[in-house]
Amino acid sequence: MELNTQLKALADKINQLKDKIETEESTKHAFVLPFINILGYDTFNPTEVVPEFTADIGLKKGEKVDYAIFENNEPILIIECKNWKENLNIHNSQLLRYFHVTKTRFALLTNGIQYQFFTDLDEKNKMDEKPFLEFDITSLKENVINEIAKFHKSNFDVNNIVNNASSLKYTKEIKKFIQEETNTPSNEFVRLFANKVYSGRLTEKVLEEFKELVQKGFNQFISEKVNDRLNAALTKEAEKQLEDQVEPIEEDIRVITTEEELEAYKIVVAILRRKIPVQRIVHRDTQSYLGILLDDNNRKPLCRLHLNGNKKYIGLIDSNKNETRQPIETIDDIYQFENELLETVGFYEVENS
Structure with a gap:
């Protein structure tokens, strides 16, 4: 079965069952373990998928990450799971500590619906604060499925994923910036465009007027570009x-x-x-x-x-x-x-x- 078909089936299952899932443990079994299986790893093989993987931190012993996926006796991906109702953004510091004491290059924080993949682009052996790949499994796009496929057991290549991670991370941040500035243009953003077309002094009143013009111009430009692509x-x-x-x-x-x-x-x-x-x-x-x-x-x-x-x-x-x-x-x-x-x-x- 193709990867996109399997992911779609899991998304349908999540939509049907999530309101009946109450605990973190249930989230793991119903949502996260099936995802690991889709990636081609045997969740019943303790040499391939290790539950409750020990990640001792200094003097603090007995720290455990929910799952670790192994290849050639080395962890290649550690996974920290939360209840599907929880906000992931308040939990990445815990995963950061685990990442530091393992040999893995990749970490996954998930609540079974939202997935955040991290690596160490900014500083080697230290997990980045922001994920390079982030998605909602119930609303996947084709380009994201292609990125998920790189983590499949049959395709997994550390260097290939790391090299691509930088492009993914910064492209995501740029898109986020464009969206924010399109919705609510900052003075800096407005000034950038106003200086190109307005010869007068950019007073607060003029800037305020240009905010609406920049927002309208940007949205119309995007709509026209979309329209051009739709024509064909x-x-x-x-x-x-x-x-x-x-x-x-x-x-x-x-x-x-x-x-x-x-x-x-x-x-x-x-x-x-x-x-x-x-x-x-x-x-x-x-x-x-x-x-x-x-x-x-x-x-x-x-x-x-x-x-x-x-x-x-x-x-x-x-x-x-x-x-x-x-x-x-x-x-x-x-x-x-x-x-x-x-x-x-x-x-x-x-x-x-």
């Missing part, structure tokens, strides 16, 4: 939908989806895919507007695009599913309503909760 993926689907719409032309020649409507649809997808999967965002054409629906359900309108008249509008949907039309000059103006569009998705999430 959606072209075939759009062509197929056009063919399907052309077939009943004899019955109703008035309903034809235009290229502009399809481009506008892609912009809406680029915005909403930040919150919901692309495949859930469906367009359905009518005589008077192009409707964008959640799950192809008429009772779940996300917005309506009125583009075929002399004036163009986007129809925004409120919590009562009432439409409010907002005028737009071009379809690029749709980006100005990203907050409203994302808020509409939230209405349906509340309905389903």
Whole structure:
């Protein structure tokens, strides 16, 4: 069975059982040991997976880490487990002490759902404070599965993982920084961009104005980039939908989806895919507007695009599913309503909760 299939099966099991798991010991047996098995290690072989591995610290004897995975009689990964309900960020200091007194290059802190992998990039034989690989097993992405695969028994190579760990760690930190600055731009970040486009003195008032501009510009740039990448993926689907719409032309020649409507649809997808999967965002054409629906359900309108008249509008949907039309000059103006569009998705999430 492929690794991604096994991980998906474990994620499904966790979602089904977690509310019934009360203790750290139950978390180990139900969630963590199956993960170790997925990595190809025999949890019933005490020479390969050692439970309660002794990691004496100076004069403090009898310190034990929950599991140690061995290869050629040497520990290659130590694992500290917590109850699935616990926050891992308050426990890494304990694992740091264990790491220091073992010969391993890798340590894993997990509550069976959140996984944090550490190594010693900053200072040899001393565990880094921040993990180089971190994920939630119930929402894995393909690139993360590829990193997990490097810890599989059949692939395990210390040098390969360490060399890649540096890239993973700093890329993760950069992405975190970008996300924070995009959500709440700091004065330093705003000043960096304002200095490039504004020739006047950057007073506190000007900086405050540029905060909103930088945030909007950054979000629009990201949305446009996503939209560009979506174009290729959606072209075939759009062509197929056009063919399907052309077939009943004899019955109703008035309903034809235009290229502009399809481009506008892609912009809406680029915005909403930040919150919901692309495949859930469906367009359905009518005589008077192009409707964008959640799950192809008429009772779940996300917005309506009125583009075929002399004036163009986007129809925004409120919590009562009432439409409010907002005028737009071009379809690029749709980006100005990203907050409203994302808020509409939230209405349906509340309905389903």
